[in-house]
Amino acid sequence: MYKLSNWLLCLFALAALVACGKDSPATPTPPPPPVIDTSFAKGADVSWITEMEAAGVKFYSSNGTQTEGMALMKSLGINTIRLRVWVNPASPGWNNTADVVAKAVRAKNLGMKLLINFHYSDSWADPGKQTKPAAWAALNFTDLKAALATHTTEVLTALKAAGVTPEWVQVGNETNDGMLWPDGRASTNMNNYAQLVTAGYDAVKAVFANAKVMVHVSNGWDNGLFRWNIGGLVGAGAKFDLIGMSLYPQFVAAGWATANQQCLANMNDMATLYNKEVMVVEVGMPWDDAANCKAFIADLIAKTKSVTGKKGKGVMYWEPQSYGSWKGYTLGAFDNSGKPTVALDAFKN
Numbered sequence: 001m002y003k004l005s006n007w008l009l010c011l012f013a014l015a016a017l018v019a020c021g022k023d024s025p026a027t028p029t030p031p032p033p034p035v036i037d038t039s040f041a042k043g044a045d046v047s048w049i050t051e052m053e054a055a056g057v058k059f060y061s062s063n064g065t066q067t068e069g070m071a072l073m074k075s076l077g078i079n080t081i082r083l084r085v086w087v088n089p090a091s092p093g094w095n096n097t098a099d100v101v102a103k104a105v106r107a108k109n110l111g112m113k114l115l116i117n118f119h120y121s122d123s124w125a126d127p128g129k130q131t132k133p134a135a136w137a138a139l140n141f142t143d144l145k146a147a148l149a150t151h152t153t154e155v156l157t158a159l160k161a162a163g164v165t166p167e168w169v170q171v172g173n174e175t176n177d178g179m180l181w182p183d184g185r186a187s188t189n190m191n192n193y194a195q196l197v198t199a200g201y202d203a204v205k206a207v208f209a210n211a212k213v214m215v216h217v218s219n220g221w222d223n224g225l226f227r228w229n230i231g232g233l234v235g236a237g238a239k240f241d242l243i244g245m246s247l248y249p250q251f252v253a254a255g256w257a258t259a260n261q262q263c264l265a266n267m268n269d270m271a272t273l274y275n276k277e278v279m280v281v282e283v284g285m286p287w288d289d290a291a292n293c294k295a296f297i298a299d300l301i302a303k304t305k306s307v308t309g310k311k312g313k314g315v316m317y318w319e320p321q322s323y324g325s326w327k328g329y330t331l332g333a334f335d336n337s338g339k340p341t342v343a344l345d346a347f348k349n
Contacts, residue, residue, distance in 0.1 A: 041314025043080035171200030194236035220245030284331030
C-alpha cells in the first residue's frame with residue numbers, strides 16, 4: 001500500500017507538471033543575430049606598412065600582444081585595405097608594383113577587400129603637386145595617355161596573376177586640379193584631364209571588368225570644388241564609376257561636426273547631380289585626440305550610410321598604424337607604444 005501511494009503521488013505530480021506546462025507561455029524565440037553590412041567599406045590605407053616593418057616597427061593589440069599589422073586592422077573592424085601605387089619610386093621601391101602586390105596578397109589572404117590607388121607619379125601626388133614620372137616627362141599627350149594605360153594594365157595584371165581582385169581602382173590621387181601636370185591640369189585643360197581619367201578607366205576595365213573606377217578629390221566639405229571638378233569631367237565625357245573624397249577636419253575652422261555636415265551635403269549633391277556612388281577614402285585626426293576622433297569617425301560613417309539612394313559606400317582612415325616619430329606624421333590612430341587608440345573603435349560597429 002505504501003508503494004502504491006507513492007506511485008499515485010508521483011502520477012499526480014506528473015499530471016500537475018503537464019497541466020502547468022500547458023498553461024505556461026511558450027519559451028520565447030531568441031532574436032536573430034544583427035545583420036552586418038559587409039558591403040560598406042570600413043577601410044585603412046596602410047601603404048606604409050612594409051616600409052615600417054623593414055624599419056623594425058612593431059604593432060600591438062590593446063592588451064599588448066604583438067600582432068601583424070593587417071591582421072590587427074581586421075580585428076579592429078576594418079574590412080578594406082587601400083594601397084597607393086607609384087610608377088618608378090626611388091630605391092628600395094616602396095609602393096612599386098612588387099611592393100603593392102605583396103601587400104595586396106596579404107590583404108586578400110585575410111579576406112579583406114581592396115582599393116588600388118594610382119598616383120601616376122614616382123612619388124606623392126596631391127592637390128599641390130601632380131608631377132609626371134621621370135620616364136614620362138618628355139612624352140607628347142597621346143603617348144602620355146598610352147603610358148598611363150600601360151602602367152595601369154601592368155600593375156593590375158600583376159595583381160591578377162597573384163590571385164588578387166580589387167573592388168575599386170582609383171585613377172589619380174587628390175586630383176583637385178587634374179593630374180600629370182601641365183598636360184592634364186584641369187584649370188587649363190579640362191578635356192585633357194577627362195581623357196586621362198578615361199584612359200585609366202578603359203585600362204582598368206580591360207583587366208577587371210567588375211572593378212569600380214574612382215576619381216578622388218580632397219576637401220570633401222568643398223561642394224564648389226567638386227561641382228567644378230566632377231562636373232567638368234562629366235561635361236567632358238570622362239568615364240568613371242564613383243567619387244572618392246578626403247576629409248581632414250583640421251582644415252575646417254568650425255571643427256569636425258561642421259566638416260561632416262558639409263561633407264554629407266556634398267555627398268548627397270554628387271549622388272543626385274551625377275548619379276555617382278561616393279566614398280570617403282581618407283580621414284585622420286591627431287592621435288592624441290582619440291576620443292574626438294572616434295566621435296568624428298562614428299558620425300561620418302553614419303552620415304555616409306545615410307547618403308541618398310544608398311550611394312555612400314565607405315569610410316577609410318589614412319595610415320592609422322603610423323605612430324611615434326614615423327615620417328613626422330601625427331594623424332595616425334595608434335599611441336606611442338604601438339597600440340591602437342579608441343579612435344578605431346568607431347569601425348567595430
